[in-house]
Amino acid sequence: MDWEDSFTLQDDLPWPSNPPAFKETMMEYRRELKKLAEKLLGVMEELLGLEEGRIRKVFTNDGDLEAFYGTKVSHYPPCPRPELVDGLRAHTDAGGLILLFQDDRVGGLQVLPHGGDGRRWVDVQPVENAIVVNTGDQIEVITNGSYKSAWHRILATRDGNRRSIASFYNPARMATIAPAIPDTSGNGAAAAYPSFKFGDYMEVYVKQKFQAKEPRFAALATK
Numbered sequence: 001m002d003w004e005d006s007f008t009l010q011d012d013l014p015w016p017s018n019p020p021a022f023k024e025t026m027m028e029y030r031r032e033l034k035k036l037a038e039k040l041l042g043v044m045e046e047l048l049g050l051e052e053g054r055i056r057k058v059f060t061n062d063g064d065l066e067a068f069y070g071t072k073v074s075h076y077p078p079c080p081r082p083e084l085v086d087g088l089r090a091h092t093d094a095g096g097l098i099l100l101f102q103d104d105r106v107g108g109l110q111v112l113p114h115g116g117d118g119r120r121w122v123d124v125q126p127v128e129n130a131i132v133v134n135t136g137d138q139i140e141v142i143t144n145g146s147y148k149s150a151w152h153r154i155l156a157t158r159d160g161n162r163r164s165i166a167s168f169y170n171p172a173r174m175a176t177i178a179p180a181i182p183d184t185s186g187n188g189a190a191a192a193y194p195s196f197k198f199g200d201y202m203e204v205y206v207k208q209k210f211q212a213k214e215p216r217f218a219a220l221a222t223k
């Protein structure tokens with residue numbers, strides 16, 4: 001259980017009609033964030049030595065499909081017993097690039113840095129007008145582990161209402177995901193990621209979201 005309420009916005013789903021400016025404002029926000037996500041993917045491609053647009057091509061099966069783009073609006077209300085429950089339990093995100101506009105007053109987001117002992121959570125402090133960039137499991141596969149998906153969680157708090165808006169730029173469900181660059185870890189086959197359809201990955205993810213990601217990759221490798 002998580003101490004969170006949320007709803008998801010997509011262009012082709014019904015939208016709340018109240019307050020009246022909500023839809024127009026959020027549509028514009030989503031448009032701008034989508035442009036930012038595509039720009040950031042371009043920067044990643046350049047840094048990885050991939051041709052321009054390569055990750056987008058993977059997400060869309062070479063332009064035949066539409067990348068998935070959704071926005072999750074969350075509210076973490078005050079919790080009388082925060083020692084018993086998380087706002088949102090630790091997980092990595094399933095998809096591609098996640099752009100998070102988090103509350104600028106009420107904290108709670110923590111990440112588990114790579115290269116640490118794997119147990120020390122670090123606060124992502126609220127910063128006004130900042131967007132937190134997070135990479136999901138599909139970016140880990142496509143980059144062959146160069147960009148690992150980040151473990152994160154939201155702590156429940158006794159005081160304050162935390163709000164956040166997370167925009168998910170993900171592959172199409174029928175897109176085929178596979179590493180697009182060679183493995184540079186030096187671990188050989190042990191570090192290899194499988195190839196699969198994103199929709200098949202999601203079927204495993206919904207059942208195992210709050211567990212280690214490696215068994216999810218392994219489950220897809222045997223399909």
Ligand SMILES: O=C(O)CCC(=O)C(=O)O
Nearest residue numbers: 072074100102109164166
């Ligand atoms: O609410 C947040 O700040 C992050 C939400 C999140 O991690 C998620 O929905 O996967």
